[in-house]
Amino acid sequence: MATSVRIGSEDGGAVAVMAALVLVPLLAMAGLGVDAARAYLVQARLSQALDAAALAGGRVMFEPERDDDVRRYFRANLPAGYLGARIGDVAIAAGDGGETLTVTASAILDNTLMALVGRPTIEVAAGATVHRASRxxxxxxxxxxxxxxxxxxxxxxxxxxxxxxxxxxxxxxxxxxxxxxxxxxxxxxxxxxxxxxxxxxxxxxxxxxxxxxxxxxxxxxxxxxxxxxxxxxxxxxxxxxxxxxxxxxxxxxxxxxxxxxxxxxxxxxxxxxxxxxxxxxxxxxxxxxxxxxxxxxxxxxxxxxxxxxxxxxxxxxxxxxxxxxxxxxxxxxxxxxxxxxxxxxxxxxxxxxxxxxxxxxxxxxxxxxxxxxxxxxxxxxxxxxxxxxxxxxxxxxxxxxxxxxxxxxxxxxxxxxxxxxxxxxxxxxxxxxxxxxxxxxxxxxxxxxxxxxxxxxxxxxxxx
Missing domain, CATH: 3.40.50.410 (von Willebrand factor, type A domain)
Structure with missing residues (x-):
């Protein structure tokens, strides 16, 4: 006597729910990887641009065009809209009577898949400080x-x-x-x-x-x-x-x-x-x-x-x-x-x-x-x-x-x-x-x- 297995509609619904529950964290993990990689690249480029800007400013520490030079070198090394990031202005601060110059900046990226789990943006920040060290x-x-x-x-x-x-x-x-x-x-x-x-x-x-x-x-x-x-x-x-x-x-x-x-x-x-x-x-x-x-x-x-x-x-x-x-x-x-x-x-x-x-x-x-x-x-x-x-x-x-x-x-x-x-x-x-x-x-x-x-x-x- 042949035996047949019948999957009822109740069982199919349960599988679909289970698949959906599994898919959401998988998408979140994939999104985290994609968005984190973009954030890493933007932060690395941000750090490089700030290094160049800080050195440029340090070379003209006491010149009136110092801040303009800092911003020009920063923008030259980090183009606007890099990888879709919204890049803020550079904060410039001299310290210790002109012995140090610190520059900082941040950038905001729109997430892709992470937005699906309630994280629409991610912010990265970096800074650089130059010290004048006389020989x-x-x-x-x-x-x-x-x-x-x-x-x-x-x-x-x-x-x-x-x-x-x-x-x-x-x-x-x-x-x-x-x-x-x-x-x-x-x-x-x-x-x-x-x-x-x-x-x-x-x-x-x-x-x-x-x-x-x-x-x-x-x-x-x-x-x-x-x-x-x-x-x-x-x-x-x-x-x-x-x-x-x-x-x-x-x-x-x-x-x-x-x-x-x-x-x-x-x-x-x-x-x-x-x-x-x-x-x-x-x-x-x-x-x-x-x-x-x-x-x-x-x-x-x-x-x-x-x-x-x-x-x-x-x-x-x-x-x-x-x-x-x-x-x-x-x-x-x-x-x-x-x-x-x-x-x-x-x-x-x-x-x-x-x-x-x-x-x-x-x-x-x-x-x-x-x-x-x-x-x-x-x-x-x-x-x-x-x-x-x-x-x-x-x-x-x-x-x-x-x-x-x-x-x-x-x-x-x-x-x-x-x-x-x-x-x-x-x-x-x-x-x-x-x-x-x-x-x-x-x-x-x-x-x-x-x-x-x-x-x-x-x-x-x-x-x-």
Whole structure:
């Protein structure tokens, strides 16, 4: 007898219900996988875009366009509507006195299958923080203090730019571990400071008459031209320096002397044995306030001309380990050895004109004012030709640049409103790389160059 099995309508309904109950969690699990994968991709791209934006903002931390740069880099790295996401704006916050920059953002995605179980959207968020981490450094600012810096607000722009650099480097800190900064104001000579008379030959000051000057010898020295040590780092033990002494003559008649700052930084009417001698070198300092005070004390000292090669040479002597322990008023262990681990040696060199022997009208004796090379007609550079002498000064500067770079010194050079192509080429060749040379035709461009250098010296690192 045959047996048949009959499935009734009641049993079929039960199976359908069971299938539906099983299908719902399966769809939810599938939806979770699809939507979670999209959310993961959006969050990863969001994080990458914020990293790029934070680094871009950190490089211009103190510039007015910082926030615009952050948003531009963010949008460039995360296109609108990426994978259907609605991307919010970037939140930007600086902290710790400019030492950190944090950027955050979020995005909302419409779910597909997850919407079936009551989850119509999913939100993802990310953030990035950059810290400015300065390496150890010995930094020298070699700044033009010649009389031409008086015009068009140049001296004020240079001082403001130098202050910007220091402020970017230090942030709100007074000291940074293993960071020292020094300043070399130069004209046609350099002032080593009257406290360093031991670097002169015995009796050198007594042999020259400074009685007309209330301050005596101010501290400027002549160049060691005959031996070629005018632009080397040879210390005084190798060759001493002769004191700068502008003789009384038709172009500088005294007594009485007028070597006041008020007279000598506002025109060519100063006179005295220290005529044309700028403020003294500030040796390596750890404290930000001391460097800022030295920057503020700079001024456009008139007469003599411009000898950027001598400013550079003294910048080298502040970095050379051959001068360790010779500079008073600084840490006796400085300068450190070249290529000390985690330490950089850096020079920023600025000029607003050509290297030259200036001759104050009407023409003075021997073809020029007195400089660290004496007068042009004295022939201390092996010539009395103005053109040849200028070329030799440029050649000695170029040789010093190469010698410093060979020791691992990083050179940043700036020409400030300099139309002379030869001088621009000289400073470009002196720089460590093309990117470390700045041709700044305006006051605004000069300040931007200083800020860019300061930001470059303040290394950025990402931290989440």
């Amino acid at each position: 150890g450094m010995e930094l020298v600012l070699v700044m033009d203090n010649t009389g031409s810096m008086l015009s068009a607000g140049r001296i004020d722009a240079m001082k403001a730019g130098a202050r910007d650099l220091v402020e970017i480097l230090y942030g709100n800190r007074e000291r940074i571990p293993n960071v020292w900064v020094s300043l070399v104001p130069y004209t046609a000579t350099v002032n080593i400071g009257p406290g360093n008379g031991a670097w002169l030959p015995p009796g050198a000051l007594a042999a020259r008459d400074y009685s007309a000057s209330p301050q005596g010898w101010k501290g400027c020295v002549e160049a060691r031209a005959a031996s070629g040590n005018d632009t080397t780092d040879a210390p005084p033990a190798i060759e001493r320096f002769l004191p700068f002494h502008y003789p009384s003559d038709s172009d500088n008649h005294y007594p009485p002397a007028d070597e006041s700052t008020a007279t000598n930084t506002t025109g060519n009417s100063g006179r005295g044995p220290n005529l044309g001698c700028p403020p003294s070198i500030t040796p390596m300092q750890a404290e930000k306030s001391r460097i800022l005070a030295a920057i503020d004390a700079m001024g456009p000292w008139h007469r003599g001309g411009t000898m950027a090669n001598l400013g550079l040479a003294w910048g080298w002597r502040l970095l050379s380990p051959r001068w360790r322990g010779l500079w008073s008023g600084t840490t006796p262990q400085l300068p450190l050895e070249y290529r000390t681990a985690y330490m950089d040696k850096v020079v920023v060199l600025l000029t607003d004109g050509v290297n030259q022997f200036y001759d104050q009208p009407p023409a003075g004796p021997q073809g020029s004012d007195y400089t660290a090379y004496g007068r042009l007609g004295w022939g201390r550079l092996g010539t009395t030709s103005l053109t040849t002498a200028t070329n030799r000064v440029n050649q000695r500067m170029a040789a010093a640049c190469e010698a410093m770079k060979a020791e691992g010194v990083t050179l940043y050079t700036i020409t400030f409103d300099v139309p002379n192509a030869t001088t621009r080429a000289l400073f470009l060749g002196c720089a460590s790389r093309a990117e470390t040379y700045f041709d700044s035709p305006t006051n605004e461009a000069l300040r931007a160059a200083f800020r860019q250098i300061g930001t470059t010296l303040s290394n950025l690192r990402l931290a989440r």
